[in-house]
Amino acid sequence: MEEADMTPGRPQQLPYVSPPDKKMSQEKSGSNIVVEWMSAIKEIAENGYALPSANVHSKDEKFQRIIGMCNAVIMVLKEN
Structure with a gap:
């Protein structure tokens, strides 16, 4: 994996994290999906932000996973 350019003022592109499998999600009720994803x-x-502050890249990856899951929850709720 390439090392990100940590130059101040330059935003870095973080990896996209896809939501859970849509077929699997459709087999569950909306409220169960929300509980599972939340x-x-x-x-x-909890696990990602317990890391030492020196490990910023790992925290950014965890945050991107959180954003991806939130987007997935919103998409499923809009479909129902």
Whole structure:
């Protein structure tokens, strides 16, 4: 994996994290999906942000996973 340019003032492109499999999601009710995804988001936030502040890149990756999961929840809720 390439090392990101950490020059101040230059935003870096973080990897996209896809939502859970849509077919699997359709087999569950909307409320169960929300509970499952929010639990996963909470776990990532707790585990990711417990890292030392020196590990900023890892925190950014965890944050991108949280954003991806939130977007997936919003998409599913809009479909229902």
